Amino acid sequence: MDFTRLKPSETKQHLYLRPHVGFRQDAWLRLKKNRAAMAGLTIILIISLLALFGPMFSPYSYSDQTLAKANQPPSASNWFGTDNLGRDLATRVCYGARISLSIGIVASLINLGIGVLYGGIAGYFGGRIDSVMMRIVDVLYGIPLLLYVILLMVVLKPGLLNVFIALGLVYWLRMARIVRAQVLGLKELEYVLAARVLGATPWRLIFGHLLPNSLGPIIVTLTLSIPEAIFIEAFLSFIGLGVSAPMASWGVLASEGVVTLRSYPFQLLWPAVAISLTMLGFNFLGDGLRDALDPRMRR
Amino acid sequence: MNTNQPLLEVQNLSRHFVIRRSWNGRPLKTVRAVDNVSFSIQRGETLGLVGETGCGKSTVGRTIVGLYEPTAGIVMLDGVNIHSALHTSGNKDFRRRLQMIFQDPYSSLDPRMTVGDIVGEPLEIHQLATPGERRSRIEELLQQVGLDPEHSGRYPHEFSGGQRQRVGIARTLAAQPDFIVCDEPISALDVSIQAQIINLMQDLQEKIGLTYLFIAHDLSMVRHLSHRIAVMYLGSLVEVTDSASLFNDPQHPYTQALLSAIPLPDPVLEASRERIFMPGEVPSPINPPSGCRFHTRCKYSMPVCSEITPQLTGSVGRHETACHLVHPL
Amino acid sequence: MCLSTILLSVKNLHVRFRTYAGVVHALRGVDFELSVGEIIGIVGESGCGKSVTASAIMGIIPSPPGEVFAGQAWFEGRDLLKLSEAESRSLRGNALSMIFQDPMTSLNPVLTIGTQLTEPFTEHQSLSNTEARQRAAELLRLVGISDSETRLNQYPHQLSGGMRQRVMIAMSLACNPKLLFADEPTTALDVTVQAQILDLLKRLNLELNTAMVLITHDLGVVASICQRVLVMYAGQIVESAPVQALFSEPRHPYSLGLLQSVPNPDYKGKKLLAIEGHPPDLLLPPDGCAFLPRCRYSMQACLETPPMFSVSTGHKARCWLNHPDAPSACHEVLKVAVAT
Numbered sequence: 001m002d003f004t005r006l007k008p009s010e011t012k013q014h015l016y017l018r019p020h021v022g023f024r025q026d027a028w029l030r031l032k033k034n035r036a037a038m039a040g041l042t043i044i045l046i047i048s049l050l051a052l053f054g055p056m057f058s059p060y061s062y063s064d065q066t067l068a069k070a071n072q073p074p075s076a077s078n079w080f081g082t083d084n085l086g087r088d089l090a091t092r093v094c095y096g097a098r099i100s101l102s103i104g105i106v107a108s109l110i111n112l113g114i115g116v117l118y119g120g121i122a123g124y125f126g127g128r129i130d131s132v133m134m135r136i137v138d139v140l141y142g143i144p145l146l147l148y149v150i151l152l153m154v155v156l157k158p159g160l161l162n163v164f165i166a167l168g169l170v171y172w173l174r175m176a177r178i179v180r181a182q183v184l185g186l187k188e189l190e191y192v193l194a195a196r197v198l199g200a201t202p203w204r205l206i207f208g209h210l211l212p213n214s215l216g217p218i219i220v221t222l223t224l225s226i227p228e229a230i231f232i233e234a235f236l237s238f239i240g241l242g243v244s245a246p247m248a249s250w251g252v253l254a255s256e257g258v259v260t261l262r263s264y265p266f267q268l269l270w271p272a273v274a275i276s277l278t279m280l281g282f283n284f285l286g287d288g289l290r291d292a293l294d295p296r297m298r299r
Numbered sequence: 300m301n302t303n304q305p306l307l308e309v310q311n312l313s314r315h316f317v318i319r320r321s322w323n324g325r326p327l328k329t330v331r332a333v334d335n336v337s338f339s340i341q342r343g344e345t346l347g348l349v350g351e352t353g354c355g356k357s358t359v360g361r362t363i364v365g366l367y368e369p370t371a372g373i374v375m376l377d378g379v380n381i382h383s384a385l386h387t388s389g390n391k392d393f394r395r396r397l398q399m400i401f402q403d404p405y406s407s408l409d410p411r412m413t414v415g416d417i418v419g420e421p422l423e424i425h426q427l428a429t430p431g432e433r434r435s436r437i438e439e440l441l442q443q444v445g446l447d448p449e450h451s452g453r454y455p456h457e458f459s460g461g462q463r464q465r466v467g468i469a470r471t472l473a474a475q476p477d478f479i480v481c482d483e484p485i486s487a488l489d490v491s492i493q494a495q496i497i498n499l500m501q502d503l504q505e506k507i508g509l510t511y512l513f514i515a516h517d518l519s520m521v522r523h524l525s526h527r528i529a530v531m532y533l534g535s536l537v538e539v540t541d542s543a544s545l546f547n548d549p550q551h552p553y554t555q556a557l558l559s560a561i562p563l564p565d566p567v568l569e570a571s572r573e574r575i576f577m578p579g580e581v582p583s584p585i586n587p588p589s590g591c592r593f594h595t596r597c598k599y600s601m602p603v604c605s606e607i608t609p610q611l612t613g614s615v616g617r618h619e620t621a622c623h624l625v626h627p628l
Numbered sequence: 629m630c631l632s633t634i635l636l637s638v639k640n641l642h643v644r645f646r647t648y649a650g651v652v653h654a655l656r657g658v659d660f661e662l663s664v665g666e667i668i669g670i671v672g673e674s675g676c677g678k679s680v681t682a683s684a685i686m687g688i689i690p691s692p693p694g695e696v697f698a699g700q701a702w703f704e705g706r707d708l709l710k711l712s713e714a715e716s717r718s719l720r721g722n723a724l725s726m727i728f729q730d731p732m733t734s735l736n737p738v739l740t741i742g743t744q745l746t747e748p749f750t751e752h753q754s755l756s757n758t759e760a761r762q763r764a765a766e767l768l769r770l771v772g773i774s775d776s777e778t779r780l781n782q783y784p785h786q787l788s789g790g791m792r793q794r795v796m797i798a799m800s801l802a803c804n805p806k807l808l809f810a811d812e813p814t815t816a817l818d819v820t821v822q823a824q825i826l827d828l829l830k831r832l833n834l835e836l837n838t839a840m841v842l843i844t845h846d847l848g849v850v851a852s853i854c855q856r857v858l859v860m861y862a863g864q865i866v867e868s869a870p871v872q873a874l875f876s877e878p879r880h881p882y883s884l885g886l887l888q889s890v891p892n893p894d895y896k897g898k899k900l901l902a903i904e905g906h907p908p909d910l911l912l913p914p915d916g917c918a919f920l921p922r923c924r925y926s927m928q929a930c931l932e933t934p935p936m937f938s939v940s941t942g943h944k945a946r947c948w949l950n951h952p953d954a955p956s957a958c959h960e961v962l963k964v965a966v967a968t
Contacts, residue, residue, distance in 0.1 A: 006928055007922075023411070191406060194401055200420070351818040475918060493889070494889035494903070523900065560823040560848050562846065564892070565851055566851040580788045627793060
């Protein structure tokens with residue numbers, strides 16, 4: 001055995017760091033494993049593509065009427081068939097996708113803009129401000145969403161813009177509660193206390209520390225609230241309070257399709273399937289995101 | 300400015316938490332976490348604050364650093380009342396001088412920020428470096444605490460506990476503080492890493508001239524780093540003196556019992572030593588015993604102990620004890 | 629103690645865990661023996677494998693990520709590592725027992741102490757509820773809890789940390805185990821309560837002749853009640869010695885380093901002699917001696933993994949400094965370091 005001393009340079013210990021897997025990478029890896037979530041994502045992508053590009057590739061517009069071809073079943077020239085006024089259903093479904101997705105986007109923006117801010121402020125300041133702010137939320141939350149929106153739409157006139165407004169007034173409530181709960185929990189963690197002691201302003205604390213660390217629940221709530229928005233718009237349009245004809249919301253299509261259900265069932269089939277698939281897609285994705293972003297499951 | 304004026308002075312500090320109120324707002328149950336505590340720390344000194352769970356030492360630390368408002372009493376840094384200064388907006392400079400190192404390396408760093416950004420945050424808040432200087436200053440700070448500046452783009456979860464604690468220290472140093480409250484900075488670390496961090500803190504104190512309030516429950520480590528030590532029990536100070544005297548000549552019965560309970564890394568000594576046993580458990584701080592808070596577990600308890608609360612008496616700055624046996628009325 | 633019989637004999641224990649990043653070799657060849665009624669301590673820092681050793685022997689390592697892929701643990705004529713789950717379960721809480729670090733989470737918060745304490749009796753000894761309750765009350769008295777009747781009806785949150793740990797100890801002693809694992813039993817407790825609990829363990833060992841394996845990172849705890857000590861580093865035992873020998877004559881640089889990291893009242897120097905660096909990542913276990921990068925006495929030979937060398941009776945160390953052919957300077961170097 002060789003007992004001569006080793007020089008320090010020969011025994012240098014390099015700093016080991018586990019393979020650098022950032023938050024986003026880790027979440028994405030976990031999400032990919034969840035087949036339902038991936039299916040949901042695919043559905044959403046397909047619907048988005050249809051919404052954006054479908055009408056461009058169609059020889060028809062959503063309002064072109066060809067009365068001679070009314071109520072035709074699916075055929076080579078009309079892939080989804082036609083409705084009672086001879087309008088191509090495939091094109092109308094694609095336009096409907098545009099409307100539904102735009103409702104989804106608007107609902108999300110409102111949630112983000114109002115809900116996150118409201119919850120963040122209530123949670124951060126606590127005390128009386130929090131009490132007052134959350135009592136308002138509690139009162140508004142007590143009214144069933146659908147009922148509320150219906151009442152609003154009766155007051156305002158039907159129309160897409162008014163649907164946005166009516167939804168916007170109350171749609172942020174759930175997000176506000178969730179963000180407030182997150183912020184309340186994070187507020188007492190040492191890194192937030194450290195930032196306070198360093199002299200961070202409330203602005204920096206909320207936007208630099210508390211909200212970024214609440215991104216998980218925010219993203220999940222955002223994703224899961226889209227299907228509800230889509231459904232509400234469809235329902236309003238179905239009962240005539242939302243978008244009005246000839247605009248082609250899925251709800252409008254469904255209400256037209258219901259009338260002819262016995263004779264031409266395909267006219268109801270397409271909007272029903274569209275609504276269901278889209279909602280399912282967002283729900284699956286949202287559930288998958290919830291698991292993927294859960295910090296505790298992080299290995 | 301008087302050069303003999305202590306850097307930090309705590310006078311009659313109390314901090315109570317009301318945990319239940321009656322329907323008209325009257326306090327029903329109050330936790331008297333800190334009750335009438337007074338001490339001072341000179342510039343460049345380290346005062347160790349020890350005690351067991353629930354004695355209030357963490358609360359003292361957090362009140363001093365401004366996270367809590369005192370229920371009574373004042374805390375002064377260089378003669379200026381801390382809590383009024385912190386409330387004066389625009390007094391950012393004062394905030395910078397009084398900083399804290401936290402206990403848990405796993406929750407004291409924002410998991411969403413890179414180590415470089417974490418250390419750089421105080422520089423931004425207090426505008427201590429121009430955007431151009433920022434990067435080099437961060438690298439300098441990381442090197443100062445023994446970390447490789449190459450890793451400034453990494454996230455906290457990629458480092459070990461000891462390394463994370465170093466990042467926390469670098470962050471505190473970035474603010475260029477005069478006084479640092481160290482709230483159990485090594486309790487969550489392994490033994491050999493504790494030694495590394497203690498050495499680092501000592502080096503920094505010598506090089507930069509920092510003043511520490513070192514809160515801990517491990518008496519042997521506290522002794523190593525502190526010039527003076529204060530012992531707390533159930534919200535009050537029971538003994539304050541320099542480290543050597545505390546270990547060689549503990550006067551308060553609680554200090555004596557505490558010292559005898561520490562297991563020494565020496566089997567021969569352990570087998571032969573006399574343990575002083577304290578009966579029972581620490582009483583609840585909601586309803587502390589009357590008079591001397593320790594009298595319910597003290598074997599020298601006298602009638603006066605349950606009636607009159609002893610005050611810290613003795614030669615100020617040398618050896619003070621709050622005990623009727625040591626300083627009869 | 630010359631008539632000591634071997635109670636537990638562990639040979640070549642290897643445990644690994646599959647993680648996202650690869651396979652972590654948590655234990656890389658652990659061997660030791662435990663005699664009837666003996667108290668040994670396993671000392672080491674986080675990640676050295678001390679808790680994994682106890683879990684492996686008790687059979688409670690979660691099996692998908694964890695795997696005992698080599699080794700034997702002989703206890704009363706049976707290899708514990710080869711038992712079925714049912715056989716393992718009949719031993720746990722019975723002849724083999726374990727207490728954990730955190731008394732707050734080791735007890736079920738929604739069940740009374742009485743319910744939890746009578747379970748081992750009704751489960752393993754088929755006693756009736758009244759008999760079990762009587763035994764439970766006796767146990768509480770044994771661990772120094774007075775007014776046992778009141779305590780039996782209380783919930784864990786109504787007891788202090790020290791009390792809860794006593795209840796845990798009582799539960800573990802219910803069926804008079806031959807062997808008790810205590811995984812950092814006092815780490816979460818105040819130092820005065822720790823002293824009481826250690827004293828209790830010592831007393832129980834004398835009264836009931838229960839062998840104990842005390843897992844800790846605190847050398848003081850080891851010095852106070854253990855008879856023998858195993859020092860672990862990077863998944864292996866690096867030194868095994870009677871307690872006095874370890875403290876006065878450590879034969880492994882890591883043991884020496886641990887001793888020097890702890891402030892010694894007699895040590896007049898200003899700085900603690902810290903061990904620089906950090907333990908190796910067991911994803912890629914190093915070739916050669918695992919402590920090499922941090923060792924002050926490294927030699928060319930250290931590039932090869934050292935075997936255990938016998939230093940004296942009952943004292944072994946896994947370090948080339950103890951090789952019989954090593955120059956006398958090697959044998960002296962640690963002695964000199966201890967003396968300063």
